[in-house]
Amino acid sequence: MGDRRRAVPGTDRVLSDPGVAAAVERLGHQLVVRTVREVAQRARDGLLDPEGVVTETLAALPRSASGMRPVINATGVLLHTNLGRAPLSRAAREALQVAAGTTDVELDLDTGDRGRRGASAVEALLDAVPGAEDAHLVNNGAAALALAATALAADREIVLARGEMVEIGDGFRIPELLTSTGARLREVGTTNRVRLDDYRQALGADTGFALKIHPSNFVISGFTAEVGVAELRELAVPVVADIGSGLLRPDPALPGEPDAATTLADGADLVIASGDKLLGGPQCGLLLGRADVVHRLRRHPLARALRVDKLTLAALEATVRGPRPPVAEALHRSGLAERAAALADSLAAAGVPAEAVDSGASVGGGGAPGVVLSSAAVALPARFAKQLRLGEPPVMARVERNRCLLDLFALDPDDDEALRRAVLAAH
Numbered sequence: 127m128g129d130r131r132r133a134v135p136g137t138d139r140v141l142s143d144p145g146v147a148a149a150v151e152r153l154g155h156q157l158v159v160r161t162v163r164e165v166a167q168r169a170r171d172g173l174l175d176p177e178g179v180v181t182e183t184l185a186a187l188p189r190s191a192s193g194m195r196p197v198i199n200a201t202g203v204l205l206h207t208n209l210g211r212a213p214l215s216r217a218a219r220e221a222l223q224v225a226a227g228t229t230d231v232e233l234d235l236d237t238g239d240r241g242r243r244g245a246s247a248v249e250a251l252l253d254a255v256p257g258a259e260d261a262h263l264v265n266n267g268a269a270a271l272a273l274a275a276t277a278l279a280a281d282r283e284i285v286l287a288r289g290e291m292v293e294i295g296d297g298f299r300i301p302e303l304l305t306s307t308g309a310r311l312r313e314v315g316t317t318n319r320v321r322l323d324d325y326r327q328a329l330g331a332d333t334g335f336a337l338k339i340h341p342s343n344f345v346i347s348g349f350t351a352e353v354g355v356a357e358l359r360e361l362a363v364p365v366v367a368d369i370g371s372g373l374l375r376p377d378p379a380l381p382g383e384p385d386a387a388t389t390l391a392d393g394a395d396l397v398i399a400s401g402d403k404l405l406g407g408p409q410c411g412l413l414l415g416r417a418d419v420v421h422r423l424r425r426h427p428l429a430r431a432l433r434v435d436k437l438t439l440a441a442l443e444a445t446v447r448g449p450r451p452p453v454a455e456a457l458h459r460s461g462l463a464e465r466a467a468a469l470a471d472s473l474a475a476a477g478v479p480a481e482a483v484d485s486g487a488s489v490g491g492g493g494a495p496g497v498v499l500s501s502a503a504v505a506l507p508a509r510f511a512k513q514l515r516l517g518e519p520p521v522m523a524r525v526e527r528n529r530c531l532l533d534l535f536a537l538d539p540d541d542d543e544a545l546r547r548a549v550l551a552a553h
């Protein structure tokens with residue numbers, strides 16, 4: 127035993143191996159040393175041959191200095207909050223690379239003076255939504271709501287329908303977010319019905335604005351009535367609309383989903399949306415609307431605490447100006463059944479009990495609630511779900527009626543081969 131312990135190479139000797147030294151360049155000293163020590167301890171404990179310490183260290187090293195791993199989304203939920211919502215377009219990823227360095231994010235290169243931070247991202251939004259006089263960006267949709275409530279209604283009232291008091295997920299409730307800013311809520315109507323007169327009667331000297339919230343993760347059906355932005359504009363107060371999902375223009379694939387251009391044309395003074403839902407960009411909150419309102423938000427002291435970083439600005443601009451991002455591609459793609467059939471055939475030929483089936487995908491992540499999108503999947507025995515999740519790369523499937531479904535809706539066709547290999551590895 128003592129001999130064995132002495133045969134375990136010291137940390138410095140392992141670090142001098144060219145492969146391990148290259149890993150230090152890539153991952154940093156600390157991460158590599160920690161792995162070397164763990165592996166050496168296993169060798170000292172007799173769990174590993176001392177000769178194998180270098181090889182085992184190289185195998186055990188993390189792939190990158192960040193613990194976040196790419197995951198294949200075969201859930202059929204297009205915007206999966208646990209998977210980081212929208213995957214970015216190639217153009218946005220390239221923009222991130224550039225933005226990661228030193229950039230002109232807040233500099234006017236012509237004059238050498240300070241420039242307006244993120245001006246080109248705002249311009250991209252205004253080009254995409256000409257009905258908006260101005261735009262401002264914050265960290266996410268919730269931050270946009272908090273800024274609007276603080277700047278336009280602190281110590282005053284926000285009038286909103288009872289049926290639009292939404293909990294957005296993970297226990298976060300929009301009404302609580304709004305009151306945490308010091309604004310007071312004035313609920314009108316009942317859970318299922320509200321009329322313009324309900325709003326009108328609630329208005330007073332204390333009203334900051336009327337708020338319309340898109341119930342983005344549930345549907346109320348039956349005996350219902352709501353008041354749209356086009357009617358709310360008749361009230362003598364500003365109208366703020368939280369549309370949630372961030373569609374900038376109507377999308378025929380999702381006819382029931384509100385969009386920024388239409389909501390502004392209907393008369394909203396301010397539209398609030400997320401950047402990483404149906405817009406398909408990075409996490410951020412969009413505020414679009416009347417120039418004087420947006421100016422007030424931008425100049426409010428809280429705005430500085432909610433401002434987005436250069437990475438977000440770059441990725442959003444590239445998403446808005448560049449080619450259709452993956453989320454929009456997925457919504458308009460055909461040929462899913464053919465892909466599922468080809469994948470199932472190829473897996474079956476390798477002995478995997480796989481079968482192509484019709485499937486129903488969803489937008490998820492706060493968009494198009496209740497809408498079932500026609501999709502296709504490969505069905506496997508349920509036991510595959512866990513093996514696939516623990517594989518490399520991890521695959522998230524959907525377990526339904528005791529089967530593991532690999533839904534192709536959210537998957538780029540270029541990733542079908544990676545999915546096939548992951549299933550074979552899990553077999």
Ligand SMILES: *Cc1c(COP(=O)(O)O)cnc(C)c1O
Nearest residue numbers: 266267268340342369370400492
């Ligand atoms: C998703 C959502 C939010 C919160 O947006 P985040 O970007 O997740 O902070 C707010 N309102 C509605 C209607 C939403 O759908």
